[in-house]
Amino acid sequence: MPSHRIEAPLRTLMGPGPLDIHPRVYQALTSPVIGHMDPVYLKTLDRIGEKLRNVFATQNRLTHAVPGTGTSGMEACVANLMEPGDAVLVCVIGYFGDRIRQMAERQEVELTVLEGEWGKPVDPERIKEELNKKAYKVIALVHAESSTGVLLPMDEISRLAKEHGVMILLDCVTSLGGVDVKTDEWGLDAAYSCSQKCIGAPPGLAPVTFSDRALEAARNRKHPIRSWYLDITLLDKYWGSERVYHHTSSSTLNYGLLEALELIDEEGLQNRFARHLKNHKALVAGVEAMGLKMLVEPDFRLPTLNTVRIPQNVDDLKARGYLLEKFNLEIGGGLGALKGKVWRVGLMGYSSSAENVLFFLSAINRALAVQGCKTDLSAGSDAAMSELGA
Template sequence: MKTSTRVLMGPGPSDVHPRVLRAMATPLVGHLDPEFLEVMDDIKTMTQETLQTKNPLTFVVSAPGSAGMETCLVNLLEPGDEAVICIHGVFGNRMADIAERCGAKAIKVEADWGSPIEIEDVKIALENCNPKLLAIVHAETSTGVLQPLEEISRLTKAAGALFVVDAVTSYCGTELKVDEWGIDALYSGSQKCLSAPPGLSPVTFSQAAIDALDNRKTKVQSWFLDLSLVKNYWAGAKRAYHHTAPISSMYAMREALRIVLEEGLENRFARHRKNHELLRDGLESMGFKFLVEEQYRLPMLNAVRIPEGIDDLTVRKRLLEEYNIEIGGGLGPFAGKIWRIGLMGESSDANHVNMLLAALKNIIL
């Protein structure tokens, strides 16, 4: 297999550190080997630390972020439940779709793509139903919006509902405080600001979420994602076999988490901000306009409007073929209209920003 050496500046996966690649190439031990159970324990502890939570039920789903999303929703929702789903991009829509597949009624709170959800709209929705949970995307990868969470968490709790957060793109790239912000269920992905290969989804559940799970009247519709089974493998005294964990990917996960903690969360967030500012200044000096208002912009996912007269695919193809740089196109209504430039984890790097700006100048100007 001969692959090109890409610089990954799209919406994920991001570049993976050589230490993580090497960890993944470690010969395997069995999935119930005492040495592997130690790896799982390490991962659990470091996931708690990076999510700033003490939740005992913190682990990694053996499948990508979308399966993490499904894990949160299928375990907490039952037929007939009402769920407030906030939608300001692709991933809010996906949550509503999954909630409905659970037999729940999705009460949708929508905002224009590129803007955050309004507090007032959340308040109205919560008042007009009997919500089991409210689900919202912290960092909308399809639009580049950073959604403030604390006030919405407060309202959700006041309404007696669980607060469910999609942190796929924000995790390890910007402030995310599970316990302090009162998050009851959260999922992320391995391949964004954590910079591990795609395929795994870190998740965490509060005691209130576990209580909701314990009080279900019906079985969870997915066997593979059923927390009442999975938790015995990750957290049970007996470490009961459920499925065969993706051992090599877990080795990678462990090493990626170690790198995050060696850097320190605050330093990592600051690096993401700094490289975002470098990119922003460079793009704005070339005349680019950001999709999102400054205060709501994600540092790790920069959505910029494609200038008039510039063809989306032509430029992205040239970036990839001539410069080995991947950036992302727009999704849904933004297809052909925006680019999504990722500065996630290892990809959040001043040299990368400079390379991209230079390549874009050569192609466009």
């Protein structure tokens, strides 16, 4: 008889996502499935909206989670904000900025791409020059570019966009819940994230928020929104007071999301950001003291995702395979131009812990040693411990 049991080893997840999940979230996922129009479930959705408003730091009424992963959130923001002929500026400094570019092309916008070096933020001066050239409708950027480990200086960029009256579309997939996302202060018109990173739930939902101006623009388009499923004017009728059936919302995934958001409330957003920063600093201190190098300069490093350069003559796949096989530890490989050149080490949500920092340092020391690359683990753990105040 073939076995139908699911094989799912208990890994430690320290890649770009998904990340480890708190036991309370697992428990929430086993709550009874109920109907998507059940009044009790609709209250659950309302609570999710409320808690997401807190995490996005916004008063936007249209703040919910669309079905699908982060890419679905991206598609929702792009499809609703952009229509054929719109002048759109997309900043590309990594793999995910390029994904936004590809989506914008499919909307047949009048596209300008501002490309920058992978591993550095886009220079606000270049954005300023571009915005001075013509009247853009939308500027699209990735707040936390997880292919490179760079965090964008949004205060400056938002000031420029506001000056020019340009709508901002921001990818917050690797930032929301781990570092500050100031939707209202920055004047974001559309922002999206995912459930499986700093939020701390399984993959399958994409938190999104749209300003009133974005909703108004979506209602007054010349062309219909090129996605029925992700049309915010239709979704608003389900999420809002009309309660018109739109799709069969997954109660299971939304229970998990609500519990993860509850945990964020209990911890407090500022404490959570401080925890992510502290563990990031400990990891960097440890990695550098061991003799390894980070890809990104200190000023632009993303606390939630750390890009560590792979030493010369070390086989990336063999090292990651070793971590998985010997220690049940998952870290990420490089994407696009950085394939084989960096490791992406995620410290997000429940995975952002002192234990995981120390575990990673000792496991990577061993994975490198078996390939003949010596690193100083004792110096690394001392440096990490002192950042951790231990």
